[in-house]
Amino acid sequence: MLLVTTLAFGVAAGGACLHGADETAEQALRRQAALRAVRYVNTAENMGVEKARRYVPLSQLAGVPAVEGFKLSLVNDNKGYMLAAKDTRDACGLAYFSDESGLVYEAKPVKR
Helix, strand or coil: CEEEEEEEECCCCCCCCCCCCCCHHHHHHHEEEEEEEHHHHHHHHHHHHHHHHCCCCHCCCCCCCCCCCCCEEEEEECCCCEEEEEEEECCCCCEEHHHEECCCCCCCCCCC
């Protein structure tokens, strides 16, 4: 059974890249908070699979930190999960991705 869960915090906005050489302190804090949220979900999923032998949807994970302007999505089944935290405010599309390996990747969309 495949489960898809999404949590969105904030609204989309156009404009300049928010996470580059000119990143403001406020944007850096948002980016770091999103990374902490991804790590939190990884830890919670790891603990859940150890206890219940299954991965669970975001709605069943207590205490997932909300990060204003980031959309957190989780797709899971009994064998693994894919997690994404995408900045809906960043015109350049910064995102963090992870899975049951626990490794976190930083990504930006491929330009056409």
